[in-house]
Amino acid sequence: MAPGLATAEKAYESVDENSLYVRMGGYDVISNVIDDFLTKSWADPKIAHFFVGMGTDTRNQLRQKNKNLMCYTTGGPCRVINRPLEVVHVGLGVTDADFYVIVDHIMVSLKKFKVAEKERGELHAKLLSLKPKIVLTADVPLKAPKREGLDESAQLENALGISNFNIGRYSEALSHFETASKKDSSVGEYHFNEAMALDKLGKHELAAKHFGAAQANAQGNARITESKILKAQVSK
Known part of the structure; x- marks a missing residue:
């Protein structure tokens, strides 16, 4: 999800009627949720620095790519192509705190657009599963402590x-x-x-x-x- 630009596209394929995508209300609800959550994120001083310098075109791209990514994640007729999330977010320095601010904004937007509690909980779990690909400043498999006396x-x-x-x-x-x-x-x-x-x-x-x-x-x-x-x- 934001702040990075994940690459996705809409692909009109058959959708499972029991999917989270359908139960949330489909693409129109997802579109409204993303628009609302990004508007709040851009104005939030805790995370606004991730979006500094973004022009209108870039922000519109960010909206669309995040809509398609949420569509894909919930089982909708979209597919993600190229640029994995960890590549999109590397170097941004997204922290645990930043991540949870973003998730909280999404949860508030879901409630605003009448997504039921059960479906909000399911999406919340899916968002948390993406955290290791977005928060790359946490403990990692290898570390590089600087040592005195070495080249x-x-x-x-x-x-x-x-x-x-x-x-x-x-x-x-x-x-x-x-x-x-x-x-x-x-x-x-x-x-x-x-x-x-x-x-x-x-x-x-x-x-x-x-x-x-x-x-x-x-x-x-x-x-x-x-x-x-x-x-x-x-x-x-």
Whole structure:
């Protein structure tokens, strides 16, 4: 949902009469809800900064794309194409608090347009299920604490790799991790992260090699020494 621009389009297909889409009132209700919730969001000082600089055309696009996304999410005749939510929202810095402000606005708009409590609850659950793809500032699978005494350019490459890894861009992540480990091959974490990316890409033999290098250069790093995936790969 907002503040990002999800890409979706309306596709006139058959709709399950028991779908949430139908029970909410169909596309007209969804259109009214999105218009109302976005109008409130643009005026809300807690989240208005996400929309600064948006002209009329961009705001109209945001309206339509969010209408189609809600239509799709509720089982309506729309389909989402391209640009996954996590790609749309990466770099925006949406926090838990921001997310819940947006959800609250949607809930108020649903009630305003007479969507029943049961259906509001169902949509609320669906919105919460999207949170990991929108709030990307929470705990993530990999972290990049800065360490004194290590090559700063290698640390930067490692951090860039982690940013890509955490949104599923494993090929891009691998490129950064490879550069980091080449700049400073003595840091086990760089090898470990490289191995994790290789494993995600299905290159398990290469992953095992780098898990071994990570183990050899662990230097007491518990994340490496206690890693179940490392132990499983190295023991093959």
